[in-house]
Amino acid sequence: MTELSIQNGDPRKVWARLGDVPAALYLLVILFVGLSVASPYFLTQANLINIVLQASVVLIISLGMTLIIITEGIDLSLGPVLSFAGVVFGAALVAGWSFPVAMIAGIVAAMLIGGLNGYLIAYHDLQPFIVTLGTFGLAMSFAMSISGGESISGLPSGVQWFNDGHILGLPFPIWATAALFLLTHILLKHTRFGRYVYAIGGNRKALQLAGVRVNLWQTSIYVYAAALAGFASFIMTARTNAAHPTVGMGLEFDAIAAAVLGGASFSGGKGTLFGAAAGALAVATLRNGLNLMNVAAEWQSAAVGVVIIAAVAGDAIRGRT
Amino acid sequence: MTVANSQETMPAKAPLSENVTWLLSRMTALATLIVALSFASPYFFQTGNFVNILKQASFQFLMSSGLTIVVLTAGIDLSIGAVLGLAACVGASFLANGQIFYGVGSALLVGFTCGLVNGSLIAYLRIPSFIATYGMLWIAVGLSFVFMDGQVIYGFPESFRVMGSGFIGPIPTPILIAAILLIIMVITLNHTKLGRTLYAIGGNRNAARLSGMPVKFWEMMAYGISGLLAGFAGLVIIARTGAVDAGVGNDLLLPTIAAVVLGGTSLMGGRGGIVGTAIGALILAIILNGMNLLGVDTYWQIGVLGSVTVLAVLADDKISKHIDMRG
Amino acid sequence: MKYSKFIKAVAVGMALITATGSLPGAAYAEGEKVAVFLKNISNPYWRAVRIGSEKAAKEYGLDITIVAPTKPDNIEEQTRQVEDWIVKKPDAFVFVPVDYKAMEPLVHKANEAGIPVINFSNRVENVDLVSYIGSDxxxxxxxxxxxxxxxxxxxxxxxxxxxxxxxxxxxxxxxxxxxxxxxxxxxxxxxxxxxxxxxxxxxxxxxxxxxxxxxxxxxxxxxxxxxxxxxxxxxxxxxxxxxxxxxxxxxxxxxxxxxxxxxxxxxxYSGHDQGYLAVVAAARHLRGEEVPANISLPVVIVNQGNVDPWLLEPEQKPTPDWDAVIAAQ
Missing domain, CATH: 3.40.50.2300 (Response regulator)
Structure with missing residues (x-):
């Protein structure tokens, strides 16, 4: 961290600062420049907004995921939590609840799962991986049984504003993502919550000895991550104008990949919000680029795999020299 | 005698008492499930059903055995289902022409190669296993798509299919195969230098390195073996189902991880073992079987599976702490 | 010097990206560009659909691209694909939704962008469709x-x-x-x-x-x-x-x-026929012909008596006769 504050001027030191730049940012820059040259559709306002919109859901989830990874945890349940919150939100709206109440219901549903995660992980000292694998199933079952296994549609038309609504020329999800990024950043850097996030990852015992109610704080991290996923579900619901019980499938892995591309590490509890955001944007840009360049679906998965590995490998090789 | 030895070279090998505790709590979870289901369904406690459960657990064990090795080294292999699928697809293309030797060989080779790629990225480039194998997952999925082109391959020789759906005497072949694999792995992990090395890599890497073990090489090989076993599991699966398409590995990952963790192998590495995974596979198969017998609603099956998994781990935790305290 | 390394990395990246463009994607002719959206690419059923639609593209000289989620039937991924393709504005969409309710706003967006949509397999409600083909x-x-x-x-x-x-x-x-x-x-x-x-x-x-x-x-x-x-x-x-x-x-x-x-x-459910007819409908619509708003195909029960034609690979299957299908409506 201290290396980051080296004064500018000496190019070597600037490079040293660049050394802290996550793989995701290099990938993002390379993709951006490359795709601008390679595809006439890429560098247009519509497409760039498109990419940010597409990245927004994963980006929001990856913020919470990064906090959890810093505590040396993981949360596999966030994808189904998103589905669950979306279904509760949708069902509440269809039942005629008002907007704010339906939103609160959705977020509370998400937070309940997050709370269960945190409770089992913090108070019972169970492995985050297995706990959240369990709640993964639980959240999915809740989502399916509430929705009856089908998309909940017929939502009030206002819902789509969460996707289409514009403020100062930019769509709502972009503002929401930026706001949540800032909020999480402030929480992490300027509050007790943030200090404890780092401390739980670094030295949980010491924190406990200092009389901090570590279990409670650790639980709150999982609750916060779930709440973010709950919020992301509104954007997801708005995009499809329906709440589907499995729409969040696989998003947890995308979010983890974004965080790791952004430099997060499971051992040692490292991770930055900025990196995770860059990771989410890089993957969205990559997928967008593959579509714009007409790459056949069967090659797309392979390309995504190769690029993710190459980006992290490049980073690893660079880190050694 | 080996215990004294372990003080120097195998810092992670658990002392006997811990092993007993560990096995006891696992067995308790298993026994609880069996008793509960025997009361819940009259169809559960039947010889036929037990053979059935053993067979299904055998498949789960084949898939989870390779992952166990990786997890012992404190890694994870997310590509296991996808690699299994790719290996099965490639193998099937030979098998459908009756070329059993090439079919089996190519599937194992594909699995092993994917595993080695994972392993070298992780061991030598120090890429986190989570991201390297996540990348490999997509590569293997993509290559299966390309290789299969949406087709289904079927019509394998009967002599090959025996592996998955045949009997040797009264015992279904997959059970026998799983049993043999279990014995080999128990011996390898507990009684050879290789086994001790793998435990040490996950348990105490520095100590392992200081004691002169080729840590990187064996860490890479752990993924290689995992891939190889995934390829093998793919073969047994297609021998059982008689056909393959590019989606054969879908949805296999999470249960595979669940069986390992249910078996008590710690994701932090160095603790647990293959017997645990066998028990974990059994627990998983019993839960699935029980849900079918009881007719649990489709929407709730995954939730029940998740809850039982967490409860099992929770109970296990409490039981082992209890036993620990008493002695 | 290290900056030049970075520039080099960017250059290599660009070269790779340009190379990616040469990865296979279907292209048959100079004709109208049509994006064909499918649900997945691992199930043989969708292979038959793809081959059916490629036959039609060849016959009518359309430039079609098959677009399918890499995670089978994934709503989020198909949403992104449709959004990306709206940016590219092809001449028409031939569309199978992974979920007909969830894809409604996306088809609506395509409508707004002025892209004609031919829907088959699962009907998307409340949107403008050139034609819907299929049995449900x-x-x-x-x-x-x-x-x-x-x-x-x-x-x-x-x-x-x-x-x-x-x-x-x-x-x-x-x-x-x-x-x-x-x-x-x-x-x-x-x-x-x-x-x-x-x-x-x-x-x-x-x-x-x-x-x-x-x-x-x-x-x-x-x-x-x-x-x-x-x-x-x-x-x-x-x-x-x-x-x-x-x-x-x-x-x-x-x-x-x-x-x-x-x-x-x-x-x-004849995926092969549906894929073929949907692309033909797109071609005919683009060339100013009237296409029925609804083309329904009967469910065929296949048993031991009539199974033989289904043993053929989809490549060898005869394509349905457009006029006969329309006449049967």
Whole structure:
């Protein structure tokens, strides 16, 4: 961290600062420049907004995921939590609840799962991986049984504003993502919550000895991550104008990949919000680029795999020299 | 005698008492499930059903055995289902022409190669296993798509299919195969230098390195073996189902991880073992079987599976702490 | 010097990206650009759809691109794909939604962007469609179930193996099955369990159910991959004789089992024909012809008697005659 504050001027030191730049940012820059040259559709306002919109859901989830990874945890349940919150939100709206109440219901549903995660992980000292694998199933079952296994549609038309609504020329999800990024950043850097996030990852015992109610704080991290996923579900619901019980499938892995591309590490509890955001944007840009360049679906998965590995490998090789 | 030895070279090998505790709590979870289901369904406690459960657990064990090795080294292999699928697809293309030797060989080779790629990225480039194998997952999925082109391959020789759906005497072949694999792995992990090395890599890497073990090489090989076993599991699966398409590995990952963790192998590495995974596979198969017998609603099956998994781990935790305290 | 390294990295990246452009993507002619959206690329059913649509593209000189989610039936991924393709503005969309409700706003966006949409397989409601082609999942579930129930004399104990929970096709096929069930009062549904649309889970579920139910008169599975798994489980348990198994889709190995008399029948939804007709409809619409708003295809029940044409690879299948199909509407 201290290396980051080296004064500018000496190019070597600037490079040293660049050394802290996550793989995701290099990938993002390379993709951006490359795709601008390679595809006439890429560098247009519509497409760039498109990419940010597409990245927004994963980006929001990856913020919470990064906090959890810093505590040396993981949360596999966030994808189904998103589905669950979306279904509760949708069902509440269809039942005629008002907007704010339906939103609160959705977020509370998400937070309940997050709370269960945190409770089992913090108070019972169970492995985050297995706990959240369990709640993964639980959240999915809740989502399916509430929705009856089908998309909940017929939502009030206002819902789509969460996707289409514009403020100062930019769509709502972009503002929401930026706001949540800032909020999480402030929480992490300027509050007790943030200090404890780092401390739980670094030295949980010491924190406990200092009389901090570590279990409670650790639980709150999982609750916060779930709440973010709950919020992301509104954007997801708005995009499809329906709440589907499995729409969040696989998003947890995308979010983890974004965080790791952004430099997060499971051992040692490292991770930055900025990196995770860059990771989410890089993957969205990559997928967008593959579509714009007409790459056949069967090659797309392979390309995504190769690029993710190459980006992290490049980073690893660079880190050694 | 080996215990004294372990003080120097195998810092992670658990002392006997811990092993007993560990096995006891696992067995308790298993026994609880069996008793509960025997009361819940009259169809559960039947010889036929037990053979059935053993067979299904055998498949789960084949898939989870390779992952166990990786997890012992404190890694994870997310590509296991996808690699299994790719290996099965490639193998099937030979098998459908009756070329059993090439079919089996190519599937194992594909699995092993994917595993080695994972392993070298992780061991030598120090890429986190989570991201390297996540990348490999997509590569293997993509290559299966390309290789299969949406087709289904079927019509394998009967002599090959025996592996998955045949009997040797009264015992279904997959059970026998799983049993043999279990014995080999128990011996390898507990009684050879290789086994001790793998435990040490996950348990105490520095100590392992200081004691002169080729840590990187064996860490890479752990993924290689995992891939190889995934390829093998793919073969047994297609021998059982008689056909393959590019989606054969879908949805296999999470249960595979669940069986390992249910078996008590710690994701932090160095603790647990293959017997645990066998028990974990059994627990998983019993839960699935029980849900079918009881007719649990489709929407709730995954939730029940998740809850039982967490409860099992929770109970296990409490039981082992209890036993620990008493002695 | 290190900056030059960075620039080099960017350059290599650019070169690679440009190279990616040469990865295979279908391109046949200089003709109108049409994006064909499918649900997945691993199931042989969708391969038949793809080949059908490629035949039409060749015949009419269209430049089509097949677009399908890499995670099978993934809503989020198809959403992104449609958004990306709206940016590219092809001349038409030929569209199968992974979920017909969730894709509604996306099709609406395509409408707003002025891209004509030909929909097939699952109808998207409340949007402007040039044409809708297909038979629906409800009907196929219903027809298949009725055929199976008649086979066992309208009375007996039946097991239903469902598709992926919360997948729209699984929902609709089951609803069709249940409607048929309500019409046959002597048919008893023993249980309905999911086989995840996959062979291995279906096989294992069936093995478990065979322990639970000593008497099963017939089994219906929501797709053929599962039906084949069911046949496999029955065979191993020695209970295949006299238990008809019904599937949906007529995939190649199911056709072979039907031919060999091991599986009872399957209902075809003719993916090949739907893919072909949908792309033809796109071509004709783009060239100013009138295309019917609704082209419905009948459900075909495939049994041992009429299975032979289904043993052909989709490449060898004859394409349907457009005029004859239209005349039959």
């Amino acid at each position: 999942d409800f009907t196929i579930g219903y027809e298949a179930a009725k055929y199976l129930f008649d086979e066992i004399g309208g009375a007996g104990k039946v097991v239903y193996i469902e598709g992926v929970p919360a997948a729209i096709t699984a929902q609709r096929r089951k609803a069709g099955f249940e409607k048929a069930l309500s019409e046959y009062e002597n048919i008893e549904l023993l249980t309905s369990q999911t086989g995840m649309y996959r062979r291995l889970p279906a096989l294992q579920v069936m093995e478990n159910l065979l322990q639970r139910y000593p008497e099963i008169d017939a089994v219906m599975a929501a797709n053929d991959d599962m039906a084949v798994g069911v046949v496999e489980a029955l065979k191993t348990a020695g209970r295949l004789d006299g238990v008809p198994v019904m599937g949906v889709d007529v995939i190649p190995d199911a056709a072979q089992l039907i031919k060999d008399g091991k599986m009872f029948a399957s209902a075809d």
